[in-house]
Amino acid sequence: MNADALADLFRRVLENPDVSADSDFFVSGGDSLLATRVLSGIARDCGVELGFDDFLSAPTPGALAEKIASRA
Amino acid sequence: MSVVVVGAGLAGLTAARDLLARDIEVTVLEARDRVGGRTYGLEVAPGVWADAGAAYLGHRHTELTALLAELDLKTTPTAMAGDSRFELGGDVGTRAGRFPPLSAVALGELFDALTDLCAKVRVDAPWLTPDAADLDRRTAAGWAAEHLRHPDARRFFPLFLGEMMAADPAAVSVLHMAFYLRSGGGLRYLNAFAGGAQEDRIDGGAHQVCERLAARLDVRLGEPVRAIHQDGDGVIVVSASGQVRAGTVVVAVPPALAGAIDFRPGLPTPRARTATAPGCAVKVHLIYPRPLWREYGLSGWTVNATGPLLSTVDDSPPDGGAGVLTGFVTGSEAHRFAALPAAERRERVLAQAARLFPELPAPAQVHVTDWIGEEYSRGCYAALFGPGDWGLLGPGLIAPHGRVHWAGTETSTEFFGLMEGAIRSGHRAATAIAETQEEQ
Numbered sequence: 001m002n003a004d005a006l007a008d009l010f011r012r013v014l015e016n017p018d019v020s021a022d023s024d025f026f027v028s029g030g031d032s033l034l035a036t037r038v039l040s041g042i043a044r045d046c047g048v049e050l051g052f053d054d055f056l057s058a059p060t061p062g063a064l065a066e067k068i069a070s071r072a
Numbered sequence: 073m074s075v076v077v078v079g080a081g082l083a084g085l086t087a088a089r090d091l092l093a094r095d096i097e098v099t100v101l102e103a104r105d106r107v108g109g110r111t112y113g114l115e116v117a118p119g120v121w122a123d124a125g126a127a128y129l130g131h132r133h134t135e136l137t138a139l140l141a142e143l144d145l146k147t148t149p150t151a152m153a154g155d156s157r158f159e160l161g162g163d164v165g166t167r168a169g170r171f172p173p174l175s176a177v178a179l180g181e182l183f184d185a186l187t188d189l190c191a192k193v194r195v196d197a198p199w200l201t202p203d204a205a206d207l208d209r210r211t212a213a214g215w216a217a218e219h220l221r222h223p224d225a226r227r228f229f230p231l232f233l234g235e236m237m238a239a240d241p242a243a244v245s246v247l248h249m250a251f252y253l254r255s256g257g258g259l260r261y262l263n264a265f266a267g268g269a270q271e272d273r274i275d276g277g278a279h280q281v282c283e284r285l286a287a288r289l290d291v292r293l294g295e296p297v298r299a300i301h302q303d304g305d306g307v308i309v310v311s312a313s314g315q316v317r318a319g320t321v322v323v324a325v326p327p328a329l330a331g332a333i334d335f336r337p338g339l340p341t342p343r344a345r346t347a348t349a350p351g352c353a354v355k356v357h358l359i360y361p362r363p364l365w366r367e368y369g370l371s372g373w374t375v376n377a378t379g380p381l382l383s384t385v386d387d388s389p390p391d392g393g394a395g396v397l398t399g400f401v402t403g404s405e406a407h408r409f410a411a412l413p414a415a416e417r418r419e420r421v422l423a424q425a426a427r428l429f430p431e432l433p434a435p436a437q438v439h440v441t442d443w444i445g446e447e448y449s450r451g452c453y454a455a456l457f458g459p460g461d462w463g464l465l466g467p468g469l470i471a472p473h474g475r476v477h478w479a480g481t482e483t484s485t486e487f488f489g490l491m492e493g494a495i496r497s498g499h500r501a502a503t504a505i506a507e508t509q510e511e512q
Contacts, residue, residue, distance in 0.1 A: 032171045033183055033263050040180025052176040 001046045001068050006061035009041045021062040025055070048072055073319020075505060076101060076309045078297045078333075081109020082491055083479040084324030085285040086139070086498025087505075092289060094506050099318075100289055101311050103296035103325075103448045107286040110452050111491070113279035114439055116359045117394045121277035122387060124355055124441040125452060126491045127398075128270040132257055133492035135499065136281075140274065143284040147272035148390045151363075152265045154371035157428050159378050160227065164427055170265075172375050178222035182229060185219050186250075186259055193250040196485050199466035204247060208463045212249045213241035227377060234382055234402030236262055237489060238353040238453045242404070248457035255488040269490070273387065278491065296448070299334040300476060307475050310334075320508070322501045324479035327465070328450045335476070341468030347458030348465070350451025351489070352406035354442045356381060356421055358435035360395030363388040365429060372397050374428050379405040380420050384428070397435070410442045454489035455482050470500075477501040 003021040010019045014029050025035065035055050042064075043049050048071045050064075058067045075091050077084045080102035091098045106112075112124040128150065129136050140147065155166050158173055165173055172179075194201045201207065212233060220226045233239050237252045244252075256262040262269050274280065292311075299310040300321055309316045323330050328350070331343035363386060365372045372386030381399030388396045399421065401409045409417060418438050425435060443452030457465065470483050479501040484493035 031260060031264055031267070032169070033260050036176045036180035037183050037187070038180070039176045040178075040184055043177045043180075049175070049177045052171045055176070 001042060001048075001065065003061040003065040005045070006038075006042075006064050009038055009045075010061060013037045013041070019061070022060050024059045026059050042068060046072060073306060073509070074098065075320045075322065076307070076316055076318040077322045077324055078300075078309070079103075079109065079324035079480070080107040080282065080286060080291050080293075081324060081480070082111065082282060082494035083481060083483075083498040083501075084109075084322065085282050085289065085291075086495045087322045087324060087479050087502045088289050088291075089285055090499060090502030091505065094502075096506065096509065098290065099316060100286070100291040101295040101297055101309065101316070102291060102293050105293050107291060107293070108279045108282040109494075110443070110449050111278040111282055112441070113277035114357060114441070116357060116396060116437065116439065120389050120394045120396070121279070122357045122359075122396050122398070122439070123273065123278050124357070124439070125443070126278050127273050127387065129274070129491065130257075130261070130264075130267070130269040130271040132261065133269070133487065133490070135495040136492045139281060139495060143281060145280055145284070146275040148275045149272055150265050150270050151386045151388065152371050152373060154366060154369050156371055157374040159374070159376040159428065161377055166370075170371075170373055172228065174224040174228055175222060178224040179228055181222065182220060182225040182232075183259055186253065189246065189250040190254040190258060193247065193254050195251060195254045197466070198247055198251040198462045198485075201247065205463065207247035207250065208245050208461070209459055210246045211242055211459055212239070212244050212246055215246045215249075216241055230403055231375060231377065231382055232263075234352075234405070235400065237456070238351040238402045238406070238451075239456050240349075240352055240403040240407075243349040243352070243458055244456045245459045245461065247462050251457075251462070251485075252488055255485055255493070256490060257487070270385075275390065281491075297333055299336070301334075301336040302474050302476070320475045320477065320505050322477045322479050322505070324498065324501070325448075326450055326480060327455045327482050329448065330478070330480075335473065337474070339468070339473055341465065343465070344455065345458075345461060345464065348461055349456040349458055350444050351453045351456055352403050352444060353452045354380075354401040354406045354409055354440060354444065356399035356401060356441075357387075357437075357439040358384075358397040358399065358421070358425055359437040359439070360397070360432070360435055362392050363395040364432050365395070365397070368431050370429070376424070376428070379424070380409045380417070381424055381428075406444060410444050414440070472504065477504055
């Protein structure tokens with residue numbers, strides 16, 4: 001899953017169109033509940049199951065894409 | 073013509089306040105020897121009050137916020153800094169922040185499914201939701217069995233529903249669950265402390281709202297209302313000490329209690345049915361000399377699959393003059409806990425506190441407030457609509473019955489079950505009465 005697809009997923013979950021590849025999820029209105037919905041979306045899309053702490057350490061679409069690539 | 077309000081909780085007193093402000097004569101009849109309904113203050117140390125009932129509010133609770141300003145009451149943020157403790161099968165574990173040691177993907181699947189459900193429901197009239205009959209017939213427990221595959225999602229779901237709406241998943245319909253979550257502002261808002269529905273508390277206790285409202289009104293305590301009879305000239309309200317004549321009545325008590333009043337003529341639709349369950353909440357307060365857990369870097373927040381306390385939260389006063397840890401016993405656990413003798417309840421709470429916080433001394437006091445057993449509340453946070461309830465009760469929930477108007481948090485489709493819903497229902501009833509009187 002690339003950064004563009006992740007930015008789309010962020011926009012959908014946050015209901016906020018203003019997300020770019022380096023937007024921090026937790027600064028853009030995201031919290032732990034919404035974070036789980038990003039993680040379930042990633043698992044559905046590419047089968048990679050990340051934990052909540054993985055997301056905290058890679059909170060942008062760009063960083064998250066790298067993390068997914070390293071696990072896939 | 074004068075108005076009688078039945079019930080001196082937030083809804084009834086708000087309605088009475090609004091009517092008085094329009095120069096309409098109003099009398100409030102209250103069954104208990106106190107005002108406040110499901111808000112109740114517990115003095116846990118000299119000058120330190122804990123909320124034994126409703127406690128939290130957020131910025132979307134605009135009517136409550138306006139009322140607090142009018143009554144010169146302040147809010148204080150709910151503290152949530154530090155590590156949390158979890159007992160979710162196995163040993164007690166400590167983690168940074170609020171996130172439980174469960175599969176985030178599994179919880180995400182649960183919240184995805186709930187979000188889809190909430191999006192479907194017609195919040196202003198749940199019984200008109202597409203597929204309402206099907207959603208109304210099934211229980212939330214049945215829905216979970218069908219939709220949740222991961223064991224972590226199945227384990228977390230009843231805890232989540234207990235926290236959000238004090239419900240056992242077997243007791244509520246899917247329609248009511250979806251409605252309640254949507255009515256309160258959606259999953260994220262209802263769940264959140266910072267930026268959500270638990271952002272603040274009322275400094276000094278939520279009970280002060282009703283006390284300050286009542287101070288300006290004619291409120292008669294110890295007057296449970298037994299009958300409300302309408303005739304061509306008005307209404308006769310029969311209570312413990314006699315009867316009062318009025319032009320209009322506002323019934324601002326929970327649905328099961330409203331349904332027990334003898335109405336003549338009778339109601340076209342019932343207020344509650346046997347499927348309508350009491351909100352299953354028992355609140356437990358553990359009192360320490362000060363918020364001792366903070367000295368160990370702990371927030372006081374815990375989530376536990378092993379009861380009785382399914383979650384705990386730091387509700388200490390802002391000056392740190394006492395340590396107040398509030399424990400929530402909800403859903404089916406609340407029924408089990410409420411049935412125990414007082415000594416055994418206390419023993420189980422102390423044993424759990426020792427497991428969760430082995431570094432702390434035992435609390436100096438333990439207070440248990442059982443809302444299920446309260447004769448004049450019948451549960452808290454709010455009535456739980458069981459299978460079939462919305463289809464049968466919904467259409468008659470708000471529409472006046474002749475000269476009888478309805479208020480109470482269960483008659484507000486906005487913020488149902490919360491203080492905000494109660495206040496909005498009171499405003500709605502008072503506005504409707506004032507408009508009718510202007511027409512005459």
